[in-house]
């Protein structure tokens with residue numbers, strides 16, 4: 004689906020890699036959602052905390068939270084994942100969810116899925132290492148990962164309480180990100196399978 008028709012909006016699922024109540028990554032997703040025009044229906048997924056640890060024994064008959072995850076990912080036209088950086092990589096809970104979504108082999112909810120990457124960190128680097136790892140993981144899962152990504156540095160001072168960015172440049176970058184979420188406007192990195 005690549006609709007520019009408000010009657011059939013593009014279904015975009017925002018996934019925050021953070022479970023923290025005041026998460027900068029979740030704030031960034033809400034900021035993107037607020038900028039979406041009527042041709043985009045943007046939902047922020049809130050199921051991450053319910054996903055159990057991955058176990059290959061249960062990949063064909065998983066817990067309800069995993070079935071919900073796979074359905075939400077599969078029904079979305081496009082995913083926007085915003086990741087924190089934990090010790091130089093993505094948080095374990097995000098990797099865990101992606102592992103569940105990627106299985107069973109041959110029935111991955113991520114295979115061929117358009118995905119755009121964002122990250123946010125209080126550091127000067129905006130969780131760039133986490134982005135690099137997330138790109139590698141998603142490409143391994145067969146997702147179509149857009150070349151454009153956004154790393155939000157100094158994230159603790161980036162947004163007002165109403166989720167509006169303080170900096171007009173960040174506002175512009177969020178609009179550019181939204182543009183790249185649309186499959187017809189995306190350059191994608193090669194999927195492995």
Ligand SMILES: Cc1cc2nc3c(=O)[nH]c(=O)nc-3n(C[C@H](O)[C@H](O)[C@H](O)COP(=O)(O)O)c2cc1C
Nearest residue numbers: 021023026027028029087088089090091124125126
């Ligand atoms: C276990 C842990 C490890 C962290 N490691 C890094 C890191 O490697 N790089 C970094 O920029 N920030 C690191 N941080 C700080 C996070 O960027 C910061 O807590 C951030 O606010 C988390 O994202 P959130 O606001 O979306 O929850 C770490 C935080 C935790 C809890």
